[in-house]
Amino acid sequence: MKPQRLLFNYIRSNWYLYAIAVSFTMTGNVIQSFYPKVIGDFTDQLELGDITRTAIVDYSLLLLAVGLSFGLLAGMGQYMIMRLGRRFEFYTRNRLFVHFMTLSENYYSKHGVGKWLSYVINDVTAVRESISAGINQTANATMLIISAVFMMLINDIPYYLIIACVLPLLVIPWIVTRFGPIIRGRSMKVQESLGKMTESAEEQFGGIRVTKKFAVEPIMIDRFGQTVDNIRDNQLHLVRVSSLFQALIPFLGALSFIVTILYGGYLTIHNTISLGNFVALTLYIRMMVNPLQQIGNVINTMQRSRASLTRINDLLSVESEIQDSLEAKPADLSHAGVAIRHLSYTYPGASKETLHDIDLTVEPGKTLGIIGKTGSGKTTLMKLLLRVYDSPEGTILFDDRDIHELTIESLRSQIAYVPQDGFLFSTTIRDNIAFFRRESGFEHVEKAARQAQIYDSIAAFPEQFETKLGERGITLSGGQRQRTSLARGIIKNAPLLIMDDSVSAVDAVTETSIVNSIRKERKSKTTILIAHRISAIKHADEIVVLNEGRIVQRGTHKDLLKQQGLYAELYTIQEEGSRHVDHVR
Numbered sequence: 001m002k003p004q005r006l007l008f009n010y011i012r013s014n015w016y017l018y019a020i021a022v023s024f025t026m027t028g029n030v031i032q033s034f035y036p037k038v039i040g041d042f043t044d045q046l047e048l049g050d051i052t053r054t055a056i057v058d059y060s061l062l063l064l065a066v067g068l069s070f071g072l073l074a075g076m077g078q079y080m081i082m083r084l085g086r087r088f089e090f091y092t093r094n095r096l097f098v099h100f101m102t103l104s105e106n107y108y109s110k111h112g113v114g115k116w117l118s119y120v121i122n123d124v125t126a127v128r129e130s131i132s133a134g135i136n137q138t139a140n141a142t143m144l145i146i147s148a149v150f151m152m153l154i155n156d157i158p159y160y161l162i163i164a165c166v167l168p169l170l171v172i173p174w175i176v177t178r179f180g181p182i183i184r185g186r187s188m189k190v191q192e193s194l195g196k197m198t199e200s201a202e203e204q205f206g207g208i209r210v211t212k213k214f215a216v217e218p219i220m221i222d223r224f225g226q227t228v229d230n231i232r233d234n235q236l237h238l239v240r241v242s243s244l245f246q247a248l249i250p251f252l253g254a255l256s257f258i259v260t261i262l263y264g265g266y267l268t269i270h271n272t273i274s275l276g277n278f279v280a281l282t283l284y285i286r287m288m289v290n291p292l293q294q295i296g297n298v299i300n301t302m303q304r305s306r307a308s309l310t311r312i313n314d315l316l317s318v319e320s321e322i323q324d325s326l327e328a329k330p331a332d333l334s335h336a337g338v339a340i341r342h343l344s345y346t347y348p349g350a351s352k353e354t355l356h357d358i359d360l361t362v363e364p365g366k367t368l369g370i371i372g373k374t375g376s377g378k379t380t381l382m383k384l385l386l387r388v389y390d391s392p393e394g395t396i397l398f399d400d401r402d403i404h405e406l407t408i409e410s411l412r413s414q415i416a417y418v419p420q421d422g423f424l425f426s427t428t429i430r431d432n433i434a435f436f437r438r439e440s441g442f443e444h445v446e447k448a449a450r451q452a453q454i455y456d457s458i459a460a461f462p463e464q465f466e467t468k469l470g471e472r473g474i475t476l477s478g479g480q481r482q483r484t485s486l487a488r489g490i491i492k493n494a495p496l497l498i499m500d501d502s503v504s505a506v507d508a509v510t511e512t513s514i515v516n517s518i519r520k521e522r523k524s525k526t527t528i529l530i531a532h533r534i535s536a537i538k539h540a541d542e543i544v545v546l547n548e549g550r551i552v553q554r555g556t557h558k559d560l561l562k563q564q565g566l567y568a569e570l571y572t573i574q575e576e577g578s579r580h581v582d583h584v585r
């Protein structure tokens with residue numbers, strides 16, 4: 001795992017923009033620190049009684065100039081920093097999304113998706129807020145404090161008076177270090193519970209149809225409610241401690257102010273400092289309370305976002321287990337056969353072997369049929385062919401080249417895999433079919449739809465191929481969904497087509513015409529057909545029967561019928577089933 005330093009790298013590559021922004025903010029604050037001095041001088045002149053109308057206008061103009069310059073410079077600084085923060089957010093979300101694409105299926109099946117959504121949404125925003133507010137307010141506050149102290153010193157306010165007045169404020173760093181870790185721990189819990197809620201919401205919406213059919217809404221509401229309660233509890237814990245923290249800082253500001261009035265007032269009465277200096281001192285102390293509170297806020301949000309940043313960096317450090325080897329070369333599978341040699345496979349973390357000593361060959365241009373009971377390892381074998389999971393070296397060969405010697409992109413782009421429950425995107429039917437090659441001509445889309453026997457259904461929709469699916473779109477039946485997904489695989493016209501139980505939801509007549517049309521179209525191309533129904537695979541050049549991860553029978557349909565075994569048993573059951581159906585009809 002390569003540690004990531006996302007924020008550090010971002011700030012480093014934009015350091016000059018940050019430097020310009022910070023210098024704007026700081027200059028603005030230096031100018032702002034003249035404001036108490038102007039009022040102080042005005043008070044002294046007022047006390048001496050030599051104030052004139054012109055002097056009043058001059059002082060007013062001076063204050064206007066201070067206000068305008070501060071507003072302009074600090075505003076520019078803030079704008080630049082906010083803009084940089086938004087760019088960070090945009091850049092990080094994009095980077096996270098690109099990274100999600102590289103992670104393996106195994107990673108998603110272990111960790112779910114909701115958590116990542118939460119990272120993309122909540123964590124990135126938390127970090128953006130903290131860098132924007134953090135840099136802006138820190139620059140504001142530090143410069144204002146330094147300028148204020150400097151101005152007090154050069155204006156003959158005694159250093160001991162300044163120390164006495166500022167002393168209560170110096171407790172702030174101590175408070176911050178006491179509260180920081182507590183706030184960080186609690187905010188991490190809040191983010192985690194937000195992640196769990198997103199995960200739960202995603203799952204519940206995904207399964208809303210099942211929930212409704214089983215009428216278990218109250219159970220689901222309760223289950224979701226628990227995640228929301230968890231957020232509330234964690235947030236209350238956080239709010240309690242951060243409110244106390246927020247309240248302590250203004251309290252210390254008020255203490256400072258009391259000392260200023262008492263001690264400063266005493267020194268003014270005894271003429272140690274002028275009335276103007278006393279007024280300036282109170283204004284400077286007042287001026288310092290806000291920045292100190294801002295520093296507190298910044299540290300608070302920084303603590304909170306540190307947890308988020310750590311999580312994002314950790315996520316970006318995760319590398320996919322499935323990667324191209326350094327020697328990998330693009331594959332050309334157009335005339336390649338597939339050879340599987342003594343392949344045994346156990347899923348990562350699983351205790352039991354899923355496939356055991358699989359040995360088979362698919363000659364180029366031939367069709368292999370695979371049949372077997374549910375859970376016998378058929379899909380697993382296909383996932384290994386696609387390198388969704390990694391097989392042991394030397395067990396899967398394409399044209400005598402080990403699968404690990406081929407680049408993943410070239411391998412997957414030359415295999416069309418059609419699963420049983422192909423996911424359809426919320427876009428048009430045309431886009432779903434032309435998924436692999438968006439620029440495919442309409443005639444190819446139509447042809448694929450015809451081959452998948454879905455053309456007529458699509459043509460019956462008012463908007464035909466432009467019909468939108470999913471949200472705010474039309475809902476397809478299970479069989480229509482399956483055939484649309486099949487058309488998506490067919491249009492790829494790949495050297496190897498894998499149909500993993502992909503006609504299970506269509507009737508036997510349609511299934512036969514789909515299989516026949518695919519046989520005709522793919523005469524010279526390799527096809528692997530996986531099915532539970534013998535009718536779907538009986539024409540294959542070779543059929544293997546899988547049982548509990550082992551090949552228990554192999555041969556042509558005719559050969560297998562002659563043997564006593566699972567195949568003949570399945571055939572009898574399925575034949576009897578169809579005869580029974582015919583009889584009932």
Ligand SMILES: Nc1ncnc2c1ncn2[C@@H]1O[C@H](COP(=O)(O)OP(=O)(O)OP(=O)(O)O)[C@@H](O)[C@H]1O
Pocket residue numbers: 109347348350354372373374375376377378379380381501
């Ligand atoms: N990601 C995984 N991690 C661990 N075990 C898995 C994983 N995926 C599948 N399995 C297990 O591997 C075995 C074979 O599953 P597989 O999906 O390959 O069977 P199948 O023959 O395709 O079944 P079906 O006909 O029901 O689709 C099952 O026992 C399943 O629980």
